Amino acid sequence: MTVTPATRYRALVADLVTASRRHETALSAAGSSHADGTATIDHDLVAADDAVIAATARAAHAQRLVAQTDLAAGALWDELKQVRGRRGRRLGPVPGPVPLADQPPTPSPDPIALLEAAAERIDRARHGGEKLPPLILPVLFALGAACAALVALLAVFLQGHGPFGLLAGWLALLGAPLSGLLPARELADQRYGARLDPGAIGLIILAGMLATAAVTLP
Structure with a gap:
């Protein structure tokens, strides 16, 4: 079948229109992509x-x-x-x-x-710290007695070593009932955030005196 020039021309125009539309579509897509x-x-x-x-x-x-x-x-x-x-x-x-x-x-x-x-x-x-809990009083009593007993034993040991030992022993013996105050104060402060009140101090000294007497008296 012979294609006439007019038919060929119309086909070329159609291809040109299609290519132009594709070009416009590609340009539009590129512009949109650039904007995005x-x-x-x-x-x-x-x-x-x-x-x-x-x-x-x-x-x-x-x-x-x-x-x-x-x-x-x-x-x-x-x-x-x-x-x-x-x-x-x-x-x-x-x-x-x-x-x-x-x-x-x-x-x-x-x-x-x-x-x-x-x-x-x-x-x-x-303001003096927290109040001492009642359950700590037996612990303070035992602590005061133990410290005083150790110091009293040391005093008895020193008294058997000449005049200077005798003097040092008597001095240690005099301070034995008070030896539990320092560790008791540290215990109350570190463990309970409290200070020793007069009653607790008296209890510790009493325990120290009893322990000292028990060690030194025959």
Whole structure:
């Protein structure tokens, strides 16, 4: 079948129209893709700016928290030195923070909560500490008796070693009933956060006197 020039011309025009439409479609798709890519980049830039602003705010908050914690720790340290009296002078300046490399990998407790707990303990110490629980009284009695018995035994041993030993033994024997006061005070402070009241002190001295008499008297 012979193709006429007119038919051939119409076919070429149709192909040209089809190619033109494909070209326009490709240009439209490329423009849309470019717009989408630009919008994505703009969105990422905005998100990055927001992240930087948030990180800066968190860093500033952390710096303020560190400064407040340092000030509170310094004030508590000064109060502790005042409460301890003459012994507080040996505490020196506020100790520095522990390096992160020396800290355990466990989560660190809230510094504000730790400072509040320290402030409560210092306040209790300023007002005399907690009351001694009744169950500790037998322990204090036994502690006073044990310390006095040990000192009395040492005194008896020293008295058998010449004049100087006799003198040292008598001095140790005189102080034997009081020897349980120091460990009892440390026990009450470290274990119960309390101070010895006059009744507890009298109980410890009584136990020391009885133990001293039991060791020295035949």
